[in-house]
Amino acid sequence: MEISLDKKNNEIIFNISGKIDTQTSPKLQEIIDSEFNSEIKKVTIDLRFVNYISSAGLRVLFYLQKQMVKKNLEDNMEIINVNPGVKEIFDITGFSDFLKIKIIDI
Numbered sequence: 531m532e533i534s535l536d537k538k539n540n541e542i543i544f545n546i547s548g549k550i551d552t553q554t555s556p557k558l559q560e561i562i563d564s565e566f567n568s569e570i571k572k573v574t575i576d577l578r579f580v581n582y583i584s585s586a587g588l589r590v591l592f593y594l595q596k597q598m599v600k601k602n603l604e605d606n607m608e609i610i611n612v613n614p615g616v617k618e619i620f621d622i623t624g625f626s627d628f629l630k631i632k633i634i635d636i
Contacts, residue, residue: 531580533561540571547579550587559590566597571606573598578611583619595629608632 531554536543542565550558566573573594577583583591591609598607608630612620620626 531557533558535561535565537565540569541574542566542570542572543574543576545576545578549582549584550580550590551582551584552586555584555586555590558587559593562590562594562597566594568601571603573607575607575609576611577609577613577616580616581613583616585623588619588623588625591625591629605630 531546531548531550533547534545536545544558544561546558548554575591575594595604595607598604610632612631617626617631620629620631
């Protein structure tokens with residue numbers, strides 16, 4: 531898994547590629563913890579190049595969602611460019627019911 535960040539004003543975009551699984555999710559969690567601060571008002575997670583996400587990866591996304599809820603900014607987190615395989619995992623687990631997910635042609 532690789533992660534690059536785009537920051538502008540009070541927004542952060544996590545561009546992730548590869549697999550988010552048991553081995554890679556701690557790295558994602560670490561980056562979220564180091565980059566997510568009180569100034570961040572919007573979070574976008576671009577999964578354009580993610581082809582698999584495990585329950586460990588889902589936990590990290592849920593953690594980030596909880597951080598946004600604590601700041602009363604739950605409507606300012608979105609996951610974009612989700613491929614059909616990852617979207618199916620979100621649907622099966624129920625994550626698509628509470629995460630804001632934008633499907634954009636990829």
